[in-house]
Amino acid sequence: MSGTPNEACATCPAFNAGHLTRLGIDLSNVDFVVALAGNPNTGKSTVFNALTGLRQHTGNWPGKTVTRAEGGFAYSGKRFKIVDLPGTYSLLSTSADEEVARDFILFGKPDVTVIVVDATRLERNLNLVLQVLEITDKAVLCVNLIDEARRHKMEVDERTLARELGIPVVLAAARQREGIDQLLKSMFEVATGAVVCKPRRVQSIPPAVAKAVDRLTERVAGFFPGLPNARWVAMRLLEGDQRMIDAVESGELNTLLDQAQRPAENQQARVADTV
Amino acid sequence: MSTTDLKNPSSSPTASLLTEANALRWEMGEEYHDSLMEGIYEDAARIADRSVTRSGERRRFNLDRAIDHLVTSKWTGFPFMFLVLAVVFWLTVVGANVPSGLLADLLLDTVHPMLKGAMQSVGSPWWLTGVLIDGAYLAGAWVVSVMLPPMAIFFPMVTLLEDFGYLPRVAFNLDALYRRAGAHGRQALTMTMGFGCNAAGVVATRIIDSPRERLIAIITNNFSLCNGRWPTQILIASIFVGAMVPAHFAGLVAAGGVVVIAVLGVALSLVVSWSLSRSVLRGEASAFSLELPPYRPPRILQTLYTSLIDRTIIVLWRAVVFAVPAGIVIWLVGNVTIDGVTVAEHFVNWSNPFGLLIGLNGVILLAYIIAIPANEIVIPTVLMLTVLTSAINGVGAGAGVMFEADSTVATAEILRGGGWTALTGICLMLFSLLHNPCSTTIFTIYKETGSVKWTALATLLPLGMGFVVCFLVAQGWRLIAGG
Numbered sequence: 020m021s022g023t024p025n026e027a028c029a030t031c032p033a034f035n036a037g038h039l040t041r042l043g044i045d046l047s048n049v050d051f052v053v054a055l056a057g058n059p060n061t062g063k064s065t066v067f068n069a070l071t072g073l074r075q076h077t078g079n080w081p082g083k084t085v086t087r088a089e090g091g092f093a094y095s096g097k098r099f100k101i102v103d104l105p106g107t108y109s110l111l112s113t114s115a116d117e118e119v120a121r122d123f124i125l126f127g128k129p130d131v132t133v134i135v136v137d138a139t140r141l142e143r144n145l146n147l148v149l150q151v152l153e154i155t156d157k158a159v160l161c162v163n164l165i166d167e168a169r170r171h172k173m174e175v176d177e178r179t180l181a182r183e184l185g186i187p188v189v190l191a192a193a194r195q196r197e198g199i200d201q202l203l204k205s206m207f208e209v210a211t212g213a214v215v216c217k218p219r220r221v222q223s224i225p226p227a228v229a230k231a232v233d234r235l236t237e238r239v240a241g242f243f244p245g246l247p248n249a250r251w252v253a254m255r256l257l258e259g260d261q262r263m264i265d266a267v268e269s270g271e272l273n274t275l276l277d278q279a280q281r282p283a284e285n286q287q288a289r290v291a292d293t294v
Numbered sequence: 295m296s297t298t299d300l301k302n303p304s305s306s307p308t309a310s311l312l313t314e315a316n317a318l319r320w321e322m323g324e325e326y327h328d329s330l331m332e333g334i335y336e337d338a339a340r341i342a343d344r345s346v347t348r349s350g351e352r353r354r355f356n357l358d359r360a361i362d363h364l365v366t367s368k369w370t371g372f373p374f375m376f377l378v379l380a381v382v383f384w385l386t387v388v389g390a391n392v393p394s395g396l397l398a399d400l401l402l403d404t405v406h407p408m409l410k411g412a413m414q415s416v417g418s419p420w421w422l423t424g425v426l427i428d429g430a431y432l433a434g435a436w437v438v439s440v441m442l443p444p445m446a447i448f449f450p451m452v453t454l455l456e457d458f459g460y461l462p463r464v465a466f467n468l469d470a471l472y473r474r475a476g477a478h479g480r481q482a483l484t485m486t487m488g489f490g491c492n493a494a495g496v497v498a499t500r501i502i503d504s505p506r507e508r509l510i511a512i513i514t515n516n517f518s519l520c521n522g523r524w525p526t527q528i529l530i531a532s533i534f535v536g537a538m539v540p541a542h543f544a545g546l547v548a549a550g551g552v553v554v555i556a557v558l559g560v561a562l563s564l565v566v567s568w569s570l571s572r573s574v575l576r577g578e579a580s581a582f583s584l585e586l587p588p589y590r591p592p593r594i595l596q597t598l599y600t601s602l603i604d605r606t607i608i609v610l611w612r613a614v615v616f617a618v619p620a621g622i623v624i625w626l627v628g629n630v631t632i633d634g635v636t637v638a639e640h641f642v643n644w645s646n647p648f649g650l651l652i653g654l655n656g657v658i659l660l661a662y663i664i665a666i667p668a669n670e671i672v673i674p675t676v677l678m679l680t681v682l683t684s685a686i687n688g689v690g691a692g693a694g695v696m697f698e699a700d701s702t703v704a705t706a707e708i709l710r711g712g713g714w715t716a717l718t719g720i721c722l723m724l725f726s727l728l729h730n731p732c733s734t735t736i737f738t739i740y741k742e743t744g745s746v747k748w749t750a751l752a753t754l755l756p757l758g759m760g761f762v763v764c765f766l767v768a769q770g771w772r773l774i775a776g777g
Contacts, residue, residue, distance in 0.1 A: 060587045105500075105501075111327075111331075117503075139588065141342045141345070141346055142338055142339055142342035142343075142346075143338070145337075145338035145341055145342055146334050146335060146338045148338075149334050149337055149338060150334065167588065167590075171348075172348060172349050173346055173347070173348050174346070174347045174348075174349070175345060175346055176344075176345045176346075176347070177345075179344050179345040180341065180345040183341045183344065183345065184341065194593070219337070221330070221333045221334050221337055222333070222337055223332070223333040223334075223336035223337050223340075224329055224330060224332075224333035225329050227322070228322060228325070228326060228329050228330065228333075231318045231321070231322060231326075234318070235314065235315055235318060238311055238314060239311065242308055242311050253315075254330070256311075256312070256315040256319075257315060257318060257319055257322070257326055258326065258327060258330075259319060264312060267308050267311060267312060268308060268312065270308070
């Protein structure tokens, strides 16, 4: 931050806008960890490349990324590590790629999760967004391919979306680098806590089910005080997710809680081991 | 739903929590998952409805649909696919010849003598010059000149098709076939990836959630011709298949021959998937949804860049890295003698009867052993060994020296001089499709399956099939042709 004229400018988004330094694969001393989630073929890898300066292969077909790719960038004087997760339609099934995505958002405790969606297929993509928002509080929605939507004469109102979802929403066309600055700003604000999200929880469920979820959430929170996603844990237990049952039984959830207090790099090393 | 219910988690302190979760699950039954999913869909629909406005006609959607109608229809889908493949190969065959010759001129005719002269002038012993220049350097240079041009044409074209959105349509066309074979529809996607690199294709099977279907996809991925084998196919098809017809049809027919081999590979992967799913890997095919993405105009420059850097250079580098030690091995087996005869000749003479029985020869068998690390170096190895063992005068540059074959014509002369016929060429194309995966792929299979047994099956099954298929073709051919 040596080039900063004075103190106030250091935190001013107007000054810092566009001050992106792509770090490629240099992942030393990261301040924040960003997870990049989304449906297949929404342009996650393109967003990843735009931020890191890396050239991860992109392709116009679903299922191209099956493992995690990692890269780094610096913005407003903070160093970020960004993890490109495999594209998935949901987080509720058991294939290896979905597990990678789910475990990272849940156990990797990213400082902000960027969910990339296809503007022309918003409704279907929102299913995943709602599931991610059940797991994490810190998220930014990147409505990508907005140029394609415009060509199809579709208009997406990001303010309505942001209000409904309770998280910042950015319209972007990553292939043309449109919206990347705004995305960086929103990521920065959520990661630093300057903006606090109030993510929407799924509402349209029958009262009996909602009651069961609430009751179990309370019990989970009682056993694991401080667990940020008790509701998700409860929902998975109700689903009979064997991995979650094991995690509760073996006390693995407690270990995760302990590690949540540690600096970001340590958590990452651990998650890399388990994934 | 069933196994976890019966489990009694009394031993852990969180037992009461799990008991309660279990009780609640019993209360709600199957309804829970469905109502949760319905809730998510309903919320998503409501939010999307509020935030998206559409106006005007949607002509582009209709254009997409019109293209889809052509490329995924029951009647035109497959012919269109074969046509696209044939055009891609034809352009590769026709376009690669000239730059290949230029590169060979530079690297082999000009640089090689210079290096050799330099080594001799600093007083290097003959065996060191042999190992380094005639072995390692020549192998690397040969691979570059024979592989770089076809790859620089082939990969960008495939990447453009991928960028455009054609690959998912290929998968869509094949999906029904794979499901009927008892495999996962997504295997169509991992197979398509195998056309680039089998090791990558094996890793890509992670998108298949059922372990049974994933194993099938891993074992059959080798039936997709990979980067390292396309140049072999294209070269041999140009020499032997193209030569069967008048010259102006040669390129077209050669491309057709490669398409036949590629399609045969797909067909065999279906047959093997079917047999596996009805024997050792029995089970039902699971359902999945395949999304057909919108067609997007390919970004030409970026595609050229990424396919040149990511694919061409990386594959080429891998080939060179493996070719250098292989070149040393080739030089050694061509120069180390036992009882006055080189090791190479010993093996070739010993294995030749078996090779001939399956339409190949001892040289090809030895080449496939030396080339286990990388399919890319099969052809250079074959050429070197052919010259070595058939003692052709006037070609080649001495024992164990992989030499230049300036053009396809020169290569053809050498091979014919080594006793090759059209049958040898066709059997080599078949064997190139049906043999063990390269060592990188074998290692990847082991890492992904964690099982020696499945790795061995995936390695030996195609090899066994190769022997059988080549044997049958050779015997059939000789019966009909009387040769």
